[in-house]
Amino acid sequence: MSKLRFRSLSGRGKAAEISLDEAAAKLVKGGWLDIKNPSNAEKDFLLACGFHELAVEDCFTEPITRFYVYDDHKFVVLLARDKDRGDLDTEYLNVFVRDNHIVTVRHSAMPAIDEFERRLRTDRSQNRSALGAEYLLYELLDEVADDWYNVLEKFNERLETIEDNVLDPHTRYPDLLERMHEIKQDLREIHKSSQPLNRIITRMMRRDSDFVPEELKVFYQDLADQAKGIDERVNNLSTGTSSVRDTYISQSSLVFAESNQRLTEVISTITLIGAIILPLTLITSVFGMNLGAFGAGGGVYDLKHVLAVMAGFTVIAGIWFRKKGWL
Incomplete structure (x- = not known):
């Protein structure tokens, strides 16, 4: 209108x-x-x-x-x-x-x-x-x-x-x-x-x-x-x-780059831990079998010997990782 x-x-x-x-x-x-x-x-x-x-x-x-x-x-x-x-x-x-x-x-x-x-x-x-x-x-x-x-x-x-x-x-x-x-x-x-x-x-x-x-x-x-x-x-x-x-x-x-950096650090840490744990798992698996191989179960190797081998491997791996700059 x-x-x-x-x-x-x-x-x-x-x-x-x-x-x-x-x-x-x-x-x-x-x-x-x-x-x-x-x-x-x-x-x-x-x-x-x-x-x-x-x-x-x-x-x-x-x-x-x-x-x-x-x-x-x-x-x-x-x-x-x-x-x-x-x-x-x-x-x-x-x-x-x-x-x-x-x-x-x-x-x-x-x-x-x-x-x-x-x-x-x-x-x-x-x-x-x-x-x-x-x-x-x-x-x-x-x-x-x-x-x-x-x-x-x-x-x-x-x-x-x-x-x-x-x-x-x-x-x-x-x-x-x-x-x-x-x-x-x-x-x-x-x-x-x-x-x-x-x-x-x-x-x-x-x-x-x-x-x-x-x-x-x-x-x-x-x-x-x-x-x-x-x-x-x-x-x-x-x-x-x-x-x-x-x-x-x-x-x-x-922010995305910082998040990726933190994620990379976490993955690297987990990878290093896995790299150390995997051989230790192998050692415990072999010596934990009910077989006579390597004197296992016969008293030749006691628990303290196995633990010493595992500790030594861990130390050697740690030193090697540090020289490579991974730690």
Whole structure:
């Protein structure tokens, strides 16, 4: 169901819901009209307002991120975060810019729109309302960029938690590698979603675009720097995740190597014990048989003689193992 809200450039009240019949008269006075989930009635309204039919058509199809300067208005399409579908899902935000008002057309709830509505009630926006619709667009784009910064801050906290877990020598945490791969994948999605914002603002700042008025270039330059900062932060977080992952893999390899070393020492010890015990078992087996061979059972060899032979063999084997470096 369609929902229209309007916020004038003066006053501190929230954007109020209005009917389609009221919208045209209010736009003339200046302000912000927000159209959510537009229908054919809203489409006819936009055409009646004189907005270009191709721009209006983009509001009801799957457009591409771009901006265009028409004779008496401007049109911008960008990606903004979808409030209802998680931190990474985005939806197209269509913005018409003309004289003293802007019209936003969207098909979902967006955090940036909510913050933009709040920002319009601040003293700063009230004092700068005379700068025109392009300044309102700047405030909106700035909120879209700030929204991505908020998302990246959450990823920074997640990465710091994982780094602490990796460096914790006392506790083993499950699925650390999977969590790091998940962050890398999410950062790639953020890069794909936020990169168009950077491209659009950069193109707006070009002299031949005729989009940004001279008195607002300082604001849009700040916005361009902020958009570039999003890309840099995404790259920094991605690099940090790779570094933590390499540290985790190195620690895992070191633990595995130490475990193998201990296992090798145990096996070597058991092998040496077996090498000594096996001949002793042979000796006891031969002299323990009920046969007369070697004088066994005839009193020629007593127990002390057999034990002496076994002890002597053990000493000789130990000396030989030590010379070989096995002990």
